[in-house]
Amino acid sequence: MINLTTLTISKARKALDAKEFSAVDLASAYLAEIEKKNKELNAYLEVYDDVLDQAKIADEMLAKGESFPLLGIPLAIKDNILIKGRKASSASKILENYVASYDATVIAKLKKQGAVFLGRTNMDEFAMGGSTENSAFGTTRNPHDASRVAGGSSGGSIAAVAANLALGALGTDTGGSVREPASFCGIVGMKPTYGRVSRYGLMAMGSSLDCIGPVAKNIEDAKIIYQAIFGHDVLDSTTILDDLKNLEPITYHLKAKVIGVPWDLVNGEGIDAKVKENFMQSIKKLESLGFKIKDINLKNLDAALAVYYIIMPAEASTNLARFDGVRYGLHQDGKNLLEDYMFSKGTGFGKEVRRRILLGTYVLSHGYYDAYYGKAHNVRNTLKQEFMKAFADVDLIATPTAPFIAWKIGEKNDPLSVYLADIFTVTANIVGVPAISIPSGFSEVEGKKLPLGIQFMAPHGREDFLFEIGQEFEKLQKASL
Amino acid sequence: MDIKDVENLAKLARIELKEEEKKELLSDMDSILGYVRQIEEVNVEHSVFNSANNNVWREDEIKTREFSRELTTSQFPDSQDGFLKVKKIL
Numbered sequence: 144m145i146n147l148t149t150l151t152i153s154k155a156r157k158a159l160d161a162k163e164f165s166a167v168d169l170a171s172a173y174l175a176e177i178e179k180k181n182k183e184l185n186a187y188l189e190v191y192d193d194v195l196d197q198a199k200i201a202d203e204m205l206a207k208g209e210s211f212p213l214l215g216i217p218l219a220i221k222d223n224i225l226i227k228g229r230k231a232s233s234a235s236k237i238l239e240n241y242v243a244s245y246d247a248t249v250i251a252k253l254k255k256q257g258a259v260f261l262g263r264t265n266m267d268e269f270a271m272g273g274s275t276e277n278s279a280f281g282t283t284r285n286p287h288d289a290s291r292v293a294g295g296s297s298g299g300s301i302a303a304v305a306a307n308l309a310l311g312a313l314g315t316d317t318g319g320s321v322r323e324p325a326s327f328c329g330i331v332g333m334k335p336t337y338g339r340v341s342r343y344g345l346m347a348m349g350s351s352l353d354c355i356g357p358v359a360k361n362i363e364d365a366k367i368i369y370q371a372i373f374g375h376d377v378l379d380s381t382t383i384l385d386d387l388k389n390l391e392p393i394t395y396h397l398k399a400k401v402i403g404v405p406w407d408l409v410n411g412e413g414i415d416a417k418v419k420e421n422f423m424q425s426i427k428k429l430e431s432l433g434f435k436i437k438d439i440n441l442k443n444l445d446a447a448l449a450v451y452y453i454i455m456p457a458e459a460s461t462n463l464a465r466f467d468g469v470r471y472g473l474h475q476d477g478k479n480l481l482e483d484y485m486f487s488k489g490t491g492f493g494k495e496v497r498r499r500i501l502l503g504t505y506v507l508s509h510g511y512y513d514a515y516y517g518k519a520h521n522v523r524n525t526l527k528q529e530f531m532k533a534f535a536d537v538d539l540i541a542t543p544t545a546p547f548i549a550w551k552i553g554e555k556n557d558p559l560s561v562y563l564a565d566i567f568t569v570t571a572n573i574v575g576v577p578a579i580s581i582p583s584g585f586s587e588v589e590g591k592k593l594p595l596g597i598q599f600m601a602p603h604g605r606e607d608f609l610f611e612i613g614q615e616f617e618k619l620q621k622a623s624l
Numbered sequence: 625m626d627i628k629d630v631e632n633l634a635k636l637a638r639i640e641l642k643e644e645e646k647k648e649l650l651s652d653m654d655s656i657l658g659y660v661r662q663i664e665e666v667n668v669e670h671s672v673f674n675s676a677n678n679n680v681w682r683e684d685e686i687k688t689r690e691f692s693r694e695l696t697t698s699q700f701p702d703s704q705d706g707f708l709k710v711k712k713i714l
Contacts, residue, residue, distance in 0.1 A: 228692070244691050446662065446663055449661075452660050469708070471701075492639065498652055500637045505629075515663075521670055
């Protein structure tokens, strides 16, 4: 029996290379666990029927003496990332039976390493939401308390890893969709620098914000997945050139050991007292590591969420125009082509998606463009400059990942109250910096221990800072348990 | 905003809406727009950010990509002789 609870990618790598167990053994162990738990958690929308065949191929590669960091490692993939010949629905009725005709670049990279894909995971429809309650195929439940949300939009990928239904996963993060659920489920979720990971083959939501990011049990595993997927891609011209050589060496240490905290925002309204208490404890731990904590006052930080909820729907409404029932996906027949469009979109898109498309159409429409979209861009640019300035004085910026712990399924009915969950995470997407959520302990609510997370943001291109602080923080966390 | 505005937006976005949903959407839009309107108060100059992302050029060369014609055409809602069939436009 393989102990999945304590297993990590790096441990599995050693065991697979040492032939302690085979890729087929490992995949079988995960399939058995999925069989047991997925019905309740609803983390996977589909478990592939060829998992063992994939694992056999990995075993053949292993037998030939090949080894890659992810060879034979069972992974879960968010349902908005294309794998050739497999369904990809973005948890939407409009793409319920859509079959991808090519591999996303991240998938091609994982295939090259011989990773094993277990299945596609649940999410908020088209990644719009923070709880997977907007999935057309049911909500994903939190493995720590099944009456609560797992977070979202990458809730399925995160719940799968947290409940040992996968060893690692890919999620996507447009405003916190990897980090917030990671915080709710007590694992590591990372959003790389904008453009660091190719989005070729990812269904677009907010094109100036979207990032694919690793989901893992610990920092080391997150780093392994990140290193497998990052890099320039000619098929995605928004990817940044690999200028890592020009950065200071990767083994570099956080220069002054200064962490900035925007106390104004952390002490603001609407932040759960438990979250604040846990954050203060984390800050004390960081001080004990020798970090100096510096109050940073970013003038326009509190406008970030408003900026986000203008730019994101504007871009989403444009991106989602392509789903019209003409070339693929759901088609509802009407009297004429216009009716085909109206009916296909009307029945294919869920409520939140329709809401954001209308919102985006509004802020882009004549007469409102300057007041909303144009202004949001100006504020965004100013925020970027404020961040660059802040990073001249601090190595990292820390905040809680989410302003509250995982809520009860169905508890938040009003869309705006769910949007407020993104208050700490959207900024990294708006300014394009890398950010990570790391487990920072638990809070007991109604007899259940519910996880909390701390978020670190680093300057553009400095994912290495995040891994470094992550590893140190992880050690402290372990010691305090 | 009123119901007429919601209807107009839905028309622009080519989305068929049911009557009761129009009302719901109107109240949602009011609350969301009420929130995001706070950026009106933010005092910033018109700025063009000097982004690190530069224009990306490539040679205009023919390169074959691996798309499956079969997978693509098999998903057409309607087709004839391997072509995508749509309703009359004019």
